[in-house]
Amino acid sequence: MPERPPNVIVVFTDQQRWDTTGAHGNPLGLTPNFDSMARTGTHAVQAITPQPVCAPARAALQTGQYPTTTGCFRNGIPLPEHSRTLAHHFGAAGYATGYLGKWHLAGSDPVPPEERGGYGSWLGSNTLEFTSDAYRTVMYDEGGRPVLLPGYRSDALLDAAVRYAADHHAEPFYLFCSLIEPHHQNEVDSYPAPDGYAQRYQGRWMPPDLAALSASGGSAHRHIGGYLGQIRRVDEGLGRLLDALRSMDLLDDTIVAFTSDHGNHFKTRNDEYKRSCHDSSVRVPLAVRGPGFDGGRAIDTPVSTMDLAPTLLDAAGIGVPDDMQGRSFLPMVRDPGAEWPDEAYIQISEAECGRAIRTSRWKYHVSAPDTDPWRRPSADRYIETALYDLAHDPYELDNLVGLASHRDLADDLRERLLRRMAEADEPPAVIEPAPVRTHPQRRVDPAVHGLTLKGARFGHQRG
Incomplete structure (x- = not known):
């Protein structure tokens, strides 16, 4: 009897900076469950989004293609119906497929079936930030009917992920769980954390870029407590999901990936929260645990989140389609010396x-x-x-x-x-080229700065 392929779950946050995690040095203990995944699984230390805005980043992760290839180069452009997503590829391989949460790749709510990217089970909203708030989570089922889920919003979605795993434990399944946290609540421009969580973190820590730039503008000092409180609650929900998989005897047979669409600079780089070239916009957390990824591997080379789609297919034994522009980083998990470009490519739109x-x-x-x-x-x-x-x-x-x-x-x-x-x-x-400037104390030695080592000599020089 052939071996059952691994289950796959993607937990996807919205607007989460990389430095909110303990694995990246955050001192507040916000993410012990993510940190454990990064420590015992595979941690992409320099994970970069291919596009720092919601819809293009999501289109790239679903398809493994750049936003300019899918046509979803900015918000408000539905994913073309001919686009092949992770759901299509896993479904063709015999997996049950499910989607929970924010989609942002359709033209309306409820999302019509032909705009759901091939997912079988569906409980989602195109723009979850507009159909819900922190304690009132409304999404739509396969029939387009509204469903009100109880509890704080990230809890509600992760609890739904537990139910999906329980309902499909007897068959291979692929589930994409797309949270809205720690995104702001659009209509009030706030970061509504669970009761008491914002107060727990307000005023305790500020990323250095925000500390330096907020003096001349931005909203970090006003919003950082709620933002970090949301992240703490998300990580608690991630822990519950992992515990539930363990209790169902599924944990060792399930690949769990955690990442985000883009970061958040709190209006310090432009008049919005992302849409800039800076790491505060483009760098995100990314860790994967489960079959093929366990063992405590850290990948230090820049990796695009667009590479996650071919990586998950590769890990499940499914052929990576030729039209995917991302590439599987599974070879780097198996062999740290595997060939990989030392760069991630980023497209920026809207701003x-x-x-x-x-x-x-x-x-x-x-x-x-x-x-x-x-x-x-x-x-x-x-x-x-x-x-x-x-x-x-x-x-x-x-x-x-x-x-x-x-x-x-x-x-x-x-x-x-x-x-x-x-x-x-x-x-x-x-x-x-940019206009030429000079600085009396600036110079670059190409050999020292990694530009070229052609002609360089190694070893000790005799005196």
Whole structure:
């Protein structure tokens, strides 16, 4: 009798920064269950979204394709019906498929069947932030009927995930559980944590970028307590889900992945919460546990969340489709020396038409000032806008763009970015250099800064 394939559950938060987790050094103990997954499973230390806004990031994760490929390059564009999602691929392999929570890839609520991305069981809302609030969670079932779930919103969704696992324990299942937390509640622009949770964390800790930038604007000081309180409650729900899987004797046979669509800079980089090139927008938590991922592996190379789709298929023994532009990082789990590019590629829309690459050391960002980011997915002319040294400036407070000392570096990153744009099937474009600046104490040694080691000699020099 053939071995049963692993179950797969994705727990997906909305707008969660990477540095809210203990695995990334957060001092508040917000995420012990995520931290355990990262410690004993596989932790993508530098996980980067391909698009720092809701719908494009979700389209990319569901399809393994860039937003410019699916056409969902901004919010408000439904996922095309011909797009093949994780649900289609798992369903074709004999899995039961289920979706819970926020979708944001359709044109309306309730989401019509043809816009549900091929999922079988359905209990969701296209825009959950508008059909619910913290203690009133309303979603729609397969028949389009409203369903009111009891409890705090993230509890309600994770409890529904437990019920789904219990109902489908006798067959292989794939479940995508999409939370709204820690996203703000749109109509009141607040972060409604459970009673008492905001007070527990307000004023205790602030990410360095927010501490530095909030003095001149932003909403972090007002919202950070509720934001962190939401994350704490989500992690408690994650723990309940893992406990329930253990009690049903499913834990060892289930791959559980936890990640987010994008981060949150609390209006310090623009007049919204994301849609920028900075790690506060694009860097997210990502850990995977279960068959194929256990053993405490940390992947230090930048990984795109778009790579999660082919990785999950690969881990389940399902062939990765040729049209997926993401790639499975499972080979890196098995072999730390496996070949992998030292960069993640980012497309930015709505606030600007922008492009960026993030390496382990550098962030290079360009934007198209003459292009309407709501009407056009790409441009033929970009201008260098930002360059950050993440080793010495991890919170991106010192923009090095245009410095003559960094010109060779910027040229190298420009060529890498253009190559990634071409690989994403974007139209040809030019990137114009930023205006030249100088600084008396800035210089770059290419060998030291990882640009090139051609011709370098290793070992001790005799005196």
